[in-house]
Structures are given as C-alpha cells and as structure tokens.
Amino acid sequence: MDFDLMFTSFPKLLGATVVTLKLLSVSLFFGLFLGLLFAILRLNKNILINKFAYGYSYVFRGTPLLVQIFIIYFGLGQIEYLRSTFLWVILKEPYWCAIIAFTLNTGAYTSEILRSAFQTIKPGIIEAGKSLGITNKIIFYKIQIPIAIRQSLPAYGNEIILMMKGTSLASTVTLMDLTGVAKYIISTTFKPIEVFIVAGGIYLFMTFIIHNLIKYLEKKYSFQQ
Amino acid sequence: MELLAFGKTGWGDELFYATLMTIAVSVTAMLIGFVFALIFTPLKLSKYKSLNLIGNFYTTVIRGVPELLVIYLFFFGGSGAIMYVASIFGYFEYIEINAFITGSMAIGIISGAYSTEVFRGAIQSIDKGQFEAAKVLGVGKFAQFYKIILPQMLRLAIPNLSNVWQITLKDTSLISVTGLVEIMRQSYIAAGSTRDPLFFYSFAAVLYLLLTYLSMKLINRLEARYSRGY
Numbered sequence: 216m217d218f219d220l221m222f223t224s225f226p227k228l229l230g231a232t233v234v235t236l237k238l239l240s241v242s243l244f245f246g247l248f249l250g251l252l253f254a255i256l257r258l259n260k261n262i263l264i265n266k267f268a269y270g271y272s273y274v275f276r277g278t279p280l281l282v283q284i285f286i287i288y289f290g291l292g293q294i295e296y297l298r299s300t301f302l303w304v305i306l307k308e309p310y311w312c313a314i315i316a317f318t319l320n321t322g323a324y325t326s327e328i329l330r331s332a333f334q335t336i337k338p339g340i341i342e343a344g345k346s347l348g349i350t351n352k353i354i355f356y357k358i359q360i361p362i363a364i365r366q367s368l369p370a371y372g373n374e375i376i377l378m379m380k381g382t383s384l385a386s387t388v389t390l391m392d393l394t395g396v397a398k399y400i401i402s403t404t405f406k407p408i409e410v411f412i413v414a415g416g417i418y419l420f421m422t423f424i425i426h427n428l429i430k431y432l433e434k435k436y437s438f439q440q
Numbered sequence: 441m442e443l444l445a446f447g448k449t450g451w452g453d454e455l456f457y458a459t460l461m462t463i464a465v466s467v468t469a470m471l472i473g474f475v476f477a478l479i480f481t482p483l484k485l486s487k488y489k490s491l492n493l494i495g496n497f498y499t500t501v502i503r504g505v506p507e508l509l510v511i512y513l514f515f516f517g518g519s520g521a522i523m524y525v526a527s528i529f530g531y532f533e534y535i536e537i538n539a540f541i542t543g544s545m546a547i548g549i550i551s552g553a554y555s556t557e558v559f560r561g562a563i564q565s566i567d568k569g570q571f572e573a574a575k576v577l578g579v580g581k582f583a584q585f586y587k588i589i590l591p592q593m594l595r596l597a598i599p600n601l602s603n604v605w606q607i608t609l610k611d612t613s614l615i616s617v618t619g620l621v622e623i624m625r626q627s628y629i630a631a632g633s634t635r636d637p638l639f640f641y642s643f644a645a646v647l648y649l650l651l652t653y654l655s656m657k658l659i660n661r662l663e664a665r666y667s668r669g670y
Contacts, residue, residue, distance in 0.1 A: 275650040277606075278645040279613035281624060286645065289631065290638035376504070385504030387617065394508050407517035415505040422504035 231396035250325025266312035275323035288312040332366035372429030458626035472548025477555035502553035543615035562597040570580040602659040
C-alpha cells in the first residue's frame, strides 16, 4: 500500500470530481425535461407520436452509452453540412458531446420512469378533479405531474446513481473527469489498487449522498403525513 | 454496403466475429456473475451480522462505483495480482493475462453484484411456509433447495435477471478500452481505417439493438416456461 500516493492523488481526484458533478447536473437537468416531454408523448393517443417516443426510448435503452457518445463525438463531425452550421461550435467540443449523449440517454430512462408513474395514477384522482370543475390543463399540471414526480422518486434516484456512473464514460472522449484522472494516475504510477480505493471512495460517497437525499425527499413528500 | 462485405474488401466478417466475441464475453461474465451470486447471496441472507457485512460491502461497492473504474482496476492490476500470487510460489517471470479473461472477470464481478440482489429479493419473497413444509416433510437441505425453493425462485428471478443480462451485455462495450476485439473495438478499428465513424458506430448500435432484441425474445420464452401453472 502506497499511502503517500493516496494522499497526493486525493486533491487531484477531488478537482476532477467537479467535472463529474458538472456533467451529471447539466445532463440530469436537460434530461428531466426531455424525459417529461417523451413521457407525455408516450401517453398520446396518436399512434405515430406514440411509436416515435417508444422508438426513442427503445434505441437509447437498448444500446450502450459508449456507442451513443462515439456516434455523437466521432460520427456527427463527419457530416459536411453540420460543420458549416452554428451547431458545429457545440459539436466540436467533447464536453458538449458528452452532455448531449448523457442527456439523450437519461432522457430515455426518465421517460420510462415517468410514463409508468403517470399510468399508476388512480383514475379516481383525475375524476375527482374533473367533478370539481377543474380544467384538463390544470388537472395535468397541478395534479398529474406532481403525483407522477412523487411516484417516480425512488426509481429516479436509481437513475441519478446510474447516470453518475455513466459520466465516467466522458473519459473516453478525452475529458478529464474523476475516472479520466484516476486512469491517468494509474497509468503513470502503476498503482491501480490505491487509486481505485480513493476514486471509488469518492464515487461511493456521492452515491451515499444521492441515496440519502432521495430518501429525505421521499419522506418529505410522502402521501401519509 | 461495400463496407460490410465479407472477405478482404469489407468489414462484414470482422464485425461478425466481433459480435460473437461480445456474446461470448457476455455469457462468460453472466456465468461468473452467477458464481459470485451463489457465494454472496447466502452471505447477505445469513443470520450472522459479520457475514451480512461482507455481502453488503460487495454489492454496495460494486454497484456504487463506475464500471469503467472496475475495468481499469482489473486491466492495470490483474497481471500484477497474479504475478504477486505466483511469486509466493517461486515464479518470477512476467505473466500477461488474456484480455478476454480480464474483461469477463471485471464484467462478471459487476454482473454478480446485480444478480446477488436479484436472488436475494427472490428468495426473500418466497413464502416462509414453503421452507417449513419442506422441513416437516423431512426433505433434506439439498433437495429442499433444488426441488422446492429454486423452481419458485427462478420464476420470480427471471424478469429481473433479464435486466441484469441487458446491463451485462451493454457493459461489455466498455471492455473495448482494454483492446479486446468485440463490437465496439472492431467498429473503432474500422472507423479509423475507413474514416467513416458515423456508419460504423451506427452499425454497432444496430448490432447491440439486435442482440438485446433477440435475447428479450429468448428470455420471454424462458419466462413463460418457468411460470407454467401460474
């Protein structure tokens, strides 16, 4: 055990954790909106819209995240037309490519979580709203969405943790996130176990925080008060 | 389409073998995972706190740390660990382990953590009466597990195990960082030499979709088989 290495690499890894957290929070933020949008599309009665939303979630949940990042980072740059548009400013940066891939990925999982939450809302609640003369729009925004979000908290907590682990793939497109820096230190010092303990410890700590945060939110917004 | 031709002109045969490699790694990893689950599920269900702690440590650490980090640990630490063990027995030459073995071990350990959770959940949801009835009838421990608990457990576990299989299949794409030529690595090579990454990575995505689709079909049949009588 090389404790010196563990001490010296800790600040470097902690600095890289900021990159990981940035990637995670930005993609979760956009992913939540995307997920909500596609969950609503899934509930649409129009078969074409429905199938489109299903196809989106099927493709992004059925392929590895690594493929998605590579298609966006290496693949899209190949299209000549894209290079001439303003999109190229975004797509040439590995940071934004990673964010786009993560957002699309977490959006697909989130849409499934929210869809099943919408479907488990008891019809009686919606009927009660209707009988009180509340308009459909307000029922949707003020009753269905809050209930669905509460219902999906436990599953969404898992998704946050999965996504946190997913951000480690950013290191494959040259970003120096926690895993990227850990790999760099391992490959220069050849002390994999020490670095793994420190980097893994930081990841576990973040998992612990997220887990407890979700538990707290579940308790705070529980139906039995 | 010429890019996918078989033989020397295209990448068809290479990608075909790479797909077989992905399947081989996934199956091996899943089986290694079952072995780990077989060891750690009893620990998690044990009466003894200290054994519980070991089981929980395994599943929490593996499920809380990115797969890629675990793979790097095995990739960089694997041969070192084997050489250390070998040095105890008096062998000091350099030992290099095959990328297939390192990769399957790393993914297997990850898959095992998920399988352990699935088995634990399945066993816990079997009615206590079943254990007691078996005991009263004088069924031996071995027969009790294989003839009474296992068939009921499998029915409950198969839907969740199919999720674990999907996760394992997708995780194998990460082994490409160690240089094992599976779908992802082969696409990387092909994309590099033809300068057509969009086509090859999209094709890799199609291959993965095909694999997940076909395995879902297969698992649904298994599920129907094990839920006969329900």
